[in-house]
Amino acid sequence: MSVQATPLLQVSNLHIDYHSAQGDVPGVTGISFELHAGEVLAIVGESGSGKSTTAAALVGLLAESARVRGGSIRLDGRELLGLGERQWQQVRGVRIGFVPQDPGLSLDPVKRVGAQLVEAMTVHGLPRAVARDRSLGLLREVGLPAVEQLARRYPHELSGGMRQRVLVAMGLANRPALVIADEPTSALDVNVQRQVLDCLQGLAQERQAAVILITHDLDVALQRADRVLVMHRGRVVESGAAAQVLRQPRHAYTRALLAAAPSAQAACVRQRSPAQWALAPILEVSGLHKSFATWRQPGPPAVDDVSFEVPRGGTTSLVGASGSGKSTTARLLLGLERADGGSVRFNGRELLGASRRDWRELRRQIQVVYQNPYASLNPRLSLAQIISEPLQAFAVGTAATRRQRVADLLAQVHVPATLIDNRPDSLSGGQRQRVAIARALALEPELVVLDEPLSALDVLVQQQILELLDELQQRLGLSYLFISHDLAVVRRISDRVVVMQGGRVVEQGVCEEVFSRPVHGFTQGLLGAAVGVPQL
Amino acid sequence: MKRLFLVLAIAILLTAVGWALWPGLFSHADPLLGVPTQALQAPGAQHWFGTDQLGRDLYSRTVYGAGLSLRATLLAVLIALASGIVLGVLSGFFGGWLDAGLMRLVEVLMAVPALLLAMAVITVLGFGTLNIALAVGLSAVASFARLVRGEVLRWRVSTFVEAASACAVRPWTVIARHILPPVAGPVLALAALEFGSAVLAVSALSFLGFGAPPPQPEWGLLVAEGRNYMVTAWWYTGLPGLVVAAVVIAANQLARALQARQGVYR
Helix, strand or coil: CCCCCCCCEEEEEEEEEEEECCEEEEEEEEEEEEECCCCEEEEECCCCCCHHHHHHHHCCCCCCCEEEEEEEEEECCEECCCCCHHHHHHHECCCEEEECCCCCCCCCCCCCHHHHHHHHHHCCCCCHHHHHHHHHHHHHHCCCCCHHHHHCCCHHHCCHHHHHHHHHHHHHCCCCCEEEEECCCCCCCHHHHHHHHHHHHHHHHHHCCEEEEEECCHHHHHHHCCEEEEEECCEEEEEEEHHHHHHCCCCHHHHHHHHHCCCCCCCCCCCCCHHHHHCCCCEEEEEEEECCCCCCCCCCCCEEEEEEEECCCCEEEEEECCCCCHHHHHHHHCCCCCCCEEEEEECCEECCCCCHHHHHHHCCCEEEECCCHHHHCCCCCCHHHHHHHHHHHCCCCCHHHHHHHHHHHHHHCCCCHHHHHCCHHHCCHHHHHHHHHHHHHCCCCCEEEEECCCCCCCHHHHHHHHHHHHHHHHHHCCEEEEEECCHHHHHHHCCEEEEEECCEEEEEEEHHHHHHCCCCHHHHHHHHHCCCCCCC | CHHHHHHHHHHHHHHHHHHHHCHHHHCCCCCCCCCHHHCCCCCCCCCCCCECCCCCEHHHHHHHHHHHHHHHHHHHHHHHHHHHHHHHHHHHHHCHHHHHHHHHHHHHHHHCCHHHHHHHHHHHHCCCHHHHHHHHHHHHHHHHHHHHHHHHHHHHCCHHHHHHHHCCCCHHHHHHHHHHHHHHHHHHHHHHHHHHHHHHHHHHHHHCCCCCCCCCCCHHHHHHHHHHHCCCCHHHHHHHHHHHHHHHHHHHHHHHHHHHHHHHHC
């Protein structure tokens, strides 16, 4: 960390409100901080804490309803608040680079990534030929392989991690003095997460650029940042050197955050008695095979000879990097995709080749919870409509009894019954995921497939949902197939762990064994790459 | 400024609809009654739009003409809307061969110029307001079908639709509950836009003599009849023409506003 007389960025007493029909809602209230060149500052906090509002103010991209009430943002001594859109264009992308949160939404789907990267430079006046040369260098710098071919691909042909790195490259394209990365890794698995963060951190050191890392992942903050700013309800509750803040937290909120963060070092907590292990497994998968390759687009199969089982009343976790075939496996089991070969036995009954009518009955017993509760609930329906949908589909009960059942289910997942007629948009992310779980439970299934149910949520909320899943499993005797890339979470919830790589199972076994004595090199790498391992 | 245009557009459309529904409220003169002594009079306090060569009040003829013209237009848009939605949903939701077949059909429809297609249809079906509506509607089906198909494709792969399928909700229920409501927005915007072009198409067809026979007042027919008196009586063609133009532009404005609102909610 270099110490200079004048800081690169000075934010003082920034105050932003959001205008709404019910009056003004405070976004951030009086935050101040400074940032020097070559420094990495992490802003941590749960969603709604004002992290993203701060980031948006720094790049001049506040929502239309936002009102700046006061304060100042100075970059190199120049006031940024109150700049017009035209003046912003000379700052944004040139002096301040921005890496947005969602790689799925931030790239133009109909343009090749190389062209988009070149455009990021030519709009600021760089000649096309120079920009093209530099774009390949940038892609190489962020650690992407075979950049010439990659630049000619479209965003949908890249994995999430690759797209995120393309966005990092775009953020850095014009060699900005300040880079703001808004949750750059929250959707990525550990391996890719490490690469993207390495890349950001390396660039900060090499070019003496300042980096603001907005994240809800405390371990990322601890490892990557020089300083940490903890935000809660629009205020900075604690700030200082990363190690100091996160090792000796003074504020109660920081302590709560730290306590909630699952650690990969934690032991496997599940204890199954031999009698429980002796029960016949609820789901047996063997030799499952699926390939999306065609003669025009040859490629390795997405799921190749996958075999595992889910113990009755227990949890099996599928772990692996993105693109390892975890989700495809889940979709095959749910009958949403047709398998090419193998066998899936549920309660001893073969699922592959089951007819449409058979599947209808099976859906009562096998349910699914999706990764993103913002996408899996129809924003136009009320909670009552959403949760009663499966009941309606099977014509269970009358309208009145269905409503009663919805209320019961909401109580089971600890969502206030007063919200029954609300729409999902008035709920927090955690509450939405609870509603999604309630919908999955409506038909009293035996097996629930949980496809990355926590990765879109904050740490504190993750903790609560995990507890809820535990509680429901014990009370209702559910079996879970849990899909995740977060090893700390997997360790906490699983009885069995299945590690997948490139569509194949590379290792599987009882949770404790896999974690304490990983046999396969990939598993060892995965465990080592987990940024959750504190290294201080 | 934008607001002002929108308010103006809505006012124009409401007036036109008022003319169509209750012409008697807006004009007291008989649109069919000619007073030869008052032939070809310029616009004034007595005759707001002037009179034609038979001394009929042009304002009154335009007001009464709205009924026929707008009825045909509305019918055309409804026909296009209904069949477009059915085709689009079938092809977007079920895909496969059905999709391929229907889309080729739509492409054929799009390849033939709309007016030409409408004229061909009328030649087969015969003249008259209903037939005009059918013809114009048919030539607008393609754009509705394409739009609906695109939107259906987009929502069909959304997670909440998959979640509904995983709960064993039947396909038609999924379509009605989860897919059609979000599709409605852009389709309504297109309907407003198509309403504008349908007004124009219906007027063009009646201008060419495919519509209601004289002495029925119809906007396109009024413009056509006035052509012979262009030099001496500019109002005869000009003012009914202006009304058509105003309605078309107003419908466009409304469509744009609807579209902009979509943008906000996406």
